[in-house]
């Protein structure tokens with residue numbers, strides 16, 4: 001999703017304009033919007049501050065791409081009984097999965113994210129990681145990773161998926177890259193360089209535990225208000241750092257939103273979407 005702070009910042013790996021979908025609309029918000037000028041206690045580490053800032057922007061706005069991508073990956077399918085969204089953040093990806101399941105578990109290691117998780121009658125949020133998924137053996141029919149597989153992928157994760165999946169369970173890894181460099185440059189700021197390459201297309205096609213069903217990459221367009229776009233920009237660490245370097249610790253959200261508003265009421269940005277679907281071999 002190109003917008004998680006605390007982990008490695010992301011680089012562009014793929015750009016294609018062959019197929020375009022136009023996406024409008026919004027997804028439900030978490031209980032708390034971004035608090036401008038939120039003060040952190042002196043003991044808060046830099047990583048934790050980023051985590052909280054990202055969680056605040058995430059809970060205020062996430063582009064409605066999760067639904068778009070899951071509809072492509074899970075088309076024509078009767079609802080699953082139980083699904084788990086690993087690395088669910090503030091819950092947007094768990095809510096998208098709830099369209100396809102009777103019950104959903106959102107697993108997330110960051111307490112800041114969980115504190116702002118979107119309440120939903122059919123979603124249970126649990127603290128955990130890909131390597132330690134707090135669910136019983138053979139308890140889920142579908143697993144999703146929305147922008148989280150890059151952080152979670154490991155041998156332990158694969159062991160956990162084999163343990164928790166029921167027979168013929170489906171695993172979907174997906175991500176999106178919103179192309180923001182041009183609009184950020186218009187605001188007079190360049191993205192900070194990153195030494196940690198990020199792979200939006202990371203999937204399980206290299207692992208025989210997973211039988212590949214589908215791998216897709218497309219480009220879509222999004223229409224965002226100035227405020228929505230400001231949240232998307234500032235939730236990504238390399239842009240947040242660049243704006244902070246330019247404007248200091250001032251109210252960055254207001255700075256970016258006002259700048260964008262002066263350029264137009266709505267903004268069209270492009271996004272690359274990536275998705276892969278697998279049948280998972282289980283322990284059963």
Ligand SMILES: C[S@@+](CC[C@H](N)C(=O)[O-])C[C@H]1O[C@@H](n2cnc3c(N)ncnc32)[C@H](O)[C@@H]1O
Pocket residue numbers: 001002003004007058062066086087088089090091092093107108109110113128129130131145146147148151152
């Ligand atoms: C880009 S965010 C995506 C959040 C959410 N899926 C969404 O689409 O809004 C990546 C998430 O992965 C989580 N994460 C980081 N390391 C993880 C791990 N080892 N296992 C599971 N999740 C992890 C982060 O805390 C973060 O919430």
